[in-house]
Amino acid sequence: MEGLLQLLFNGLSVGAVYALFALGYTLVFSVLGVINFAHGAIFTMGAYFTYLLIGGAVGANGLLAGLQFPFALPFWLALPLAGIASAAVALVVERIAFRPLRDRGSDPLLALITSLGAGVILVNLIQLLVGAESYSIPVGTLGSLPAALNIAGAKVRTVQVMLLAISGLLLAALSIWINGSRSGKALQAVSEDPITAQLLGINSSRVIQIAFGISGFLAGMAGGLVGLSISIAGPYFGIGYGLKGLGVLVLGGLGSVPGAVLGGLIIGLAEACVPADLSGYKDAVSFGFLFLVLLIRPQGLLGRPQSNKV
Amino acid sequence: MNGPQAPLLELRNLVVRYGSITALHGINLTVQAGELVTLLGANGAGKSTTLRAISSLIHPASGEILWHGGLINRLRTERTVKLGISHCPEGRRVLSRQSVADNLALGAWLRRDKAAIATDLERCYALFPRLAERRSQLAGSLSGGEQQMLAISRSLMARPTLLMLDEPSLGLAPRLVAEVMAALSQLHRDGLTILLVEQNAQAALTIADRGLVLEAGSISAGGSAEQLLADDSLQASYLGAN
Numbered sequence: 382m383e384g385l386l387q388l389l390f391n392g393l394s395v396g397a398v399y400a401l402f403a404l405g406y407t408l409v410f411s412v413l414g415v416i417n418f419a420h421g422a423i424f425t426m427g428a429y430f431t432y433l434l435i436g437g438a439v440g441a442n443g444l445l446a447g448l449q450f451p452f453a454l455p456f457w458l459a460l461p462l463a464g465i466a467s468a469a470v471a472l473v474v475e476r477i478a479f480r481p482l483r484d485r486g487s488d489p490l491l492a493l494i495t496s497l498g499a500g501v502i503l504v505n506l507i508q509l510l511v512g513a514e515s516y517s518i519p520v521g522t523l524g525s526l527p528a529a530l531n532i533a534g535a536k537v538r539t540v541q542v543m544l545l546a547i548s549g550l551l552l553a554a555l556s557i558w559i560n561g562s563r564s565g566k567a568l569q570a571v572s573e574d575p576i577t578a579q580l581l582g583i584n585s586s587r588v589i590q591i592a593f594g595i596s597g598f599l600a601g602m603a604g605g606l607v608g609l610s611i612s613i614a615g616p617y618f619g620i621g622y623g624l625k626g627l628g629v630l631v632l633g634g635l636g637s638v639p640g641a642v643l644g645g646l647i648i649g650l651a652e653a654c655v656p657a658d659l660s661g662y663k664d665a666v667s668f669g670f671l672f673l674v675l676l677i678r679p680q681g682l683l684g685r686p687q688s689n690k691v
Numbered sequence: 692m693n694g695p696q697a698p699l700l701e702l703r704n705l706v707v708r709y710g711s712i713t714a715l716h717g718i719n720l721t722v723q724a725g726e727l728v729t730l731l732g733a734n735g736a737g738k739s740t741t742l743r744a745i746s747s748l749i750h751p752a753s754g755e756i757l758w759h760g761g762l763i764n765r766l767r768t769e770r771t772v773k774l775g776i777s778h779c780p781e782g783r784r785v786l787s788r789q790s791v792a793d794n795l796a797l798g799a800w801l802r803r804d805k806a807a808i809a810t811d812l813e814r815c816y817a818l819f820p821r822l823a824e825r826r827s828q829l830a831g832s833l834s835g836g837e838q839q840m841l842a843i844s845r846s847l848m849a850r851p852t853l854l855m856l857d858e859p860s861l862g863l864a865p866r867l868v869a870e871v872m873a874a875l876s877q878l879h880r881d882g883l884t885i886l887l888v889e890q891n892a893q894a895a896l897t898i899a900d901r902g903l904v905l906e907a908g909s910i911s912a913g914g915s916a917e918q919l920l921a922d923d924s925l926q927a928s929y930l931g932a933n
Contacts, residue, residue: 574784
């Protein structure tokens with residue numbers, strides 16, 4: 382029973398991060414109909430931003446060797462600030478890799494290539510600046526909180542509880558924003574029919590920027606949380622998450638917000654069920670699962686059949 | 692340039708191209724404040740293109756679009772809405788995954804005057820009582836006629852100076868066509884300026900002050916609604932009378 386509870390927590394906390402990550406993809410996909418391939422790199426940047434803001438020092442490689450901010454913020458402050466910095470990066474990516482194509486009326490699919498390019502540049506920039514070594518966020522970051530909590534007899538790492546709680550909060554805030562606010566409804570309008578949205582006076586460029594900003598914020602927060610719970614394995618560590626996020630996105634149904642959440646939780650749980658000595662097969666399990674689902678439901682779990690997307 | 696006698700909307704030698712295809716060959720058109728002008732013609736004559744050019748969904752290759760005498764050729768679409776031009780597109784295009792009330796609220800996107808928005812909302816519900824009954828229903832679940840009513844109401848929520856409608860009768864049963872036309876006529880009597888694109892010439896001319904006939908991207912005829920209705924050859928050749 383304890384084992385099961387522990388497994389559930391492991392799965393849900395990993396899955397919640399996948400969900401956050403996939404939601405960033407979903408937001409941009411829903412307004413533009415394309416995947417932002419730089420999303421994984423923005424996630425990575427979020428992890429590094431968090432590390433620097435809590436007072437971490439840059440290692441010996443890279444142009445910024447030895448750099449350390451003169452202040453060390455508490456984690457609860459550093460994380461949202463890292464999210465905001467990541468949102469800024471996402472806006473730059475939009476400006477450079479997406480908007481010029483849109484202004485020219487190019488095929489939207491070209492943005493797949495330009496965003497992939499932007500992602501490669503970001504990852505290399507990280508390597509250039511702070512080196513390729515791994516960084517880990519120090520244990521004392523959470524202050525006086527214990528390293529593990531006892532929940533109904535199961536020992537659960539505090540970090541995982543935090544991961545789950547923060548992700549849950551963000552997911553709830555996002556869905557309230559999309560369904561309950563004026564700008565959220567404008568986002569839905571642009572997503573369903575960009576021409577009609579313009580005819581209603583909605584500035585679609587602004588809505589697209591908002592989508593990128595929020596998407597970057599979510600990616601940065603997810604990066605910081607993963608950095609805290611595992612470690613920052615190097616500039617490329619977002620790529621694995623990027624692929625996993627795509628899997629989650631497709632599993633849940635492209636463009637569906639609840640689908641991204643459900644997909645994330647399912648993949649997280651599926652991976653948690655892989656025994657520790659077979660952990661090398663985690664990806665095989667999650668992508669195998671994705672494969673099976675797509676055989677039965679090509680549009681994903683909560684996706685609409687393709688014909689609905691004009 | 693904003694002379695008091697400048698018409699509300701004027702198109703001068705408007706040329707619009709889609710790639711190598713010329714859709715409008717230099718058309719001239721004037722709409723005075725308070726008029727209901729209808730633009731008639733067959734499929735592909737360039738009626739929708741004219742409206743799309745006015746609301747900047749497509750930019751003209753040459754010619755001028757004047758609003759109160761001022762050039763508005765190359766605005767962004769949302770700027771034309773701000774100027775007071777509301778374009779109700781062909782095929783209704785309601786936001787199917789949002790409720791009737793949300794669709795209407797988005798129609799007032801650029802407005803901040805909450806009290807007046809509430810008044811206009813009630814006016815729309817009075818104009819089309821069926822929308823009031825279905826206000827919390829998803830727009831995608833409405834019938835074609837109801838969706839058209841919603842699309843018109845949504846355009847009205849911007850409180851436009853000029854309402855442009857693209858084939859509001861398309862695909863509607865005759866009884867609903869009559870209902871929609873009656874509502875437009877009511878709006879016109881209340882002082883709204885309307886530019887109505889229609890294939891259903893009979894229905895449009897019954898409520899219009901003036902009509903223009905577009906044929907293959909050029910204006911081939913024009914006159915008062917009575918003249919056009921009385922012109923048998925026109926009826927036979929362009930207006931698809933039946």
